[in-house]
Amino acid sequence: MLLSLLKTAKMKTLLSVVFVVMCIKAVFSADPNEHNKVVCFWNSTAYERQGPAKFQLEDVKSALSLCTHLVYGYAHINSDFEIVPGSPSLDTGSGYSYYRLATQLKRSFPDLKIYLSIGGNSDPYDEEHKYLVLTETSESRTKFINSVNRLLNDYDFDGIDLAWQFPPVRPKKQRSAFGSFWHGLKNKLGYGKFKDEKEQEHRDGFTILVRDLKAQLRPRFKALTLTVLPHVNSTVYYDARLLAPNIEAIHLFAFDQKTPERNPKEADFTAPIYASYGRVAEDNIDVATSYGDEGDNIDAAARYWLEHGTPGSKIVVGIPTYARTWKLTEDSQISGVPPIVSDGPGASGPNTNEPGLLSYAEMCSKLTEHAAGRLRRVGDPSKKYGSYAYQSYNGETGTEGLWAGYEDPDTAGNKAAFVKSKGLGGVAIVDLSLDDFRGICTGEKYPIIRGAKYKL
Ligand SMILES: *[C@@H]1O[C@H](CO)[C@@H](O)[C@H](O)[C@H]1NC(C)=O
Ligand SMILES: *[C@@H]1O[C@H](CO)[C@@H](O)[C@H](O)[C@H]1NC(C)=O
Numbered sequence: 001m002l003l004s005l006l007k008t009a010k011m012k013t014l015l016s017v018v019f020v021v022m023c024i025k026a027v028f029s030a031d032p033n034e035h036n037k038v039v040c041f042w043n044s045t046a047y048e049r050q051g052p053a054k055f056q057l058e059d060v061k062s063a064l065s066l067c068t069h070l071v072y073g074y075a076h077i078n079s080d081f082e083i084v085p086g087s088p089s090l091d092t093g094s095g096y097s098y099y100r101l102a103t104q105l106k107r108s109f110p111d112l113k114i115y116l117s118i119g120g121n122s123d124p125y126d127e128e129h130k131y132l133v134l135t136e137t138s139e140s141r142t143k144f145i146n147s148v149n150r151l152l153n154d155y156d157f158d159g160i161d162l163a164w165q166f167p168p169v170r171p172k173k174q175r176s177a178f179g180s181f182w183h184g185l186k187n188k189l190g191y192g193k194f195k196d197e198k199e200q201e202h203r204d205g206f207t208i209l210v211r212d213l214k215a216q217l218r219p220r221f222k223a224l225t226l227t228v229l230p231h232v233n234s235t236v237y238y239d240a241r242l243l244a245p246n247i248e249a250i251h252l253f254a255f256d257q258k259t260p261e262r263n264p265k266e267a268d269f270t271a272p273i274y275a276s277y278g279r280v281a282e283d284n285i286d287v288a289t290s291y292g293d294e295g296d297n298i299d300a301a302a303r304y305w306l307e308h309g310t311p312g313s314k315i316v317v318g319i320p321t322y323a324r325t326w327k328l329t330e331d332s333q334i335s336g337v338p339p340i341v342s343d344g345p346g347a348s349g350p351n352t353n354e355p356g357l358l359s360y361a362e363m364c365s366k367l368t369e370h371a372a373g374r375l376r377r378v379g380d381p382s383k384k385y386g387s388y389a390y391q392s393y394n395g396e397t398g399t400e401g402l403w404a405g406y407e408d409p410d411t412a413g414n415k416a417a418f419v420k421s422k423g424l425g426g427v428a429i430v431d432l433s434l435d436d437f438r439g440i441c442t443g444e445k446y447p448i449i450r451g452a453k454y455k456l
Pocket of ligand 1: 043044045046048049120121122352
């Protein structure tokens with residue numbers, strides 16, 4: 001009797017010791033960044049820009065005390081379904097070998113996780129639709145997974161991000177002859193008039209790809225994350241429930257919802273948190289949305305993933321670091337209020353040199369210019385839609401106007417505050433090279449990252 005009592009007591013002590021050990025383990029293995037991830041995307045090709053927009057390894061370094069994760073973009077896949085460097089000479093060439101230099105950053109930033117991203121709309125679209133065909137058979141999936149394994153043997157990335165190039169939802173017809181314009185974009189945005197007849201098969205194949213890839217990565221303690229590119233219909237291509245257990249995070253690129261390329265005749269907010277209140281339904285008819293009737297906005301995207309079983313801590317909200325610009329003409333309303341009639345992309349920025357796009361550094365210079373051509377800025381006291389700035393068409397001189405939807409430290413902060421209030425995982429900065437990495441706006445480098453980080 002006594003003996004058995006003693007035994008139970010001993011047993012109890014043993015059990016409680018085991019329990020305490022388990023608790024301690026749980027505490028220590030918990031992700032310290034469960035709700036405040038700052039995932040910094042790095043477009044390595046920005047190295048090729050000229051002048052003050054040239055973006056190099058040294059510039060990345062000055063962001064890293066602000067980032068929890070660094071995502072190197074972008075690798076491509078070849079016609080044999082293998083992962084290959086997107087810019088071979090820069091990524092792995094003997095001159096630079098940025099893959100190696102990037103992963104070596106962990107020596108100076110031991111807590112930083114460094115992933116390699118694949119796709120990201122940087123891989124040229126081909127007639128073969130390799131991102132779809134790859135998902136179709138177990139042979140092609142295995143080829144891909146083996147090539148990722150080989151790459152991870154050569155370079156010490158902490159994980160792989162699949163920014164898979166699924167076909168974007170086509171913008172619906174706009175007021176003018178938009179069809180031909182879309183046709184012209186075929187090579188740039190991919191897929192053209194292509195209609196995916198095997199959506200279901202591609203979605204299931206992708207789910208298996210993610211499961212099998214993770215099975216290879218797990219024992220090596222490598223992470224797997226997904227990036228949902230703008231205009232990809234998640235209900236079609238992402239089986240959220242089956243994906244969630246196999247991924248560390250999903251980066252929602254819920255921006256570029258309107259772009260001067262997709263919507264040349266109508267300038268509008270590019271990355272709203274919520275659908276615009278009180279817009280008559282008619283206004284939205286010509287806008288294809290990837291999250292159903294409620295429209296393309298961050299809230300709708302986050303809700304889709306949450307409602308389909310993704311833990312909030314795995315949902316990371318993308319914040320662009322650039323402005324999208326449109327040309328205003330004599331047909332544009334003078335109020336500046338979006339949606340506003342426009343005529344295609346605004347002029348290129350002096351350093352980034354791409355029509356319809358301005359880096360935050362370029363945008364901020366335009367806003368603070370003392371010249372007569374200064375833009376009028378309109379902030380966002382509602383904290384829901386984002387900022388814009390504009391200059392109307394000048395009837396006297398016939399000079400075209402400009403409308404810019406842009407992100408600034410305040411709107412980035414609003415997005416981070418949204419993330420916090422919904423219990424999501426953090427923010428993704430897209431990307432480092434278009435933030436003010438030299439600190440020309442206010443003297444502080446990376447104002448957009450800072451604006452977001454301090455609201456998480
Ligand atoms: C990266 O930067 C290069 C150089 O400006 C640009 O051509 C390319 O479109 C950018 N890629 C992405 C995915 O933003
Ligand atoms: C997205 O996919 C769902 C499910 O197939 C569909 O009901 C919806 O219309 C699609 N959205 C767009 C804009 O095509």
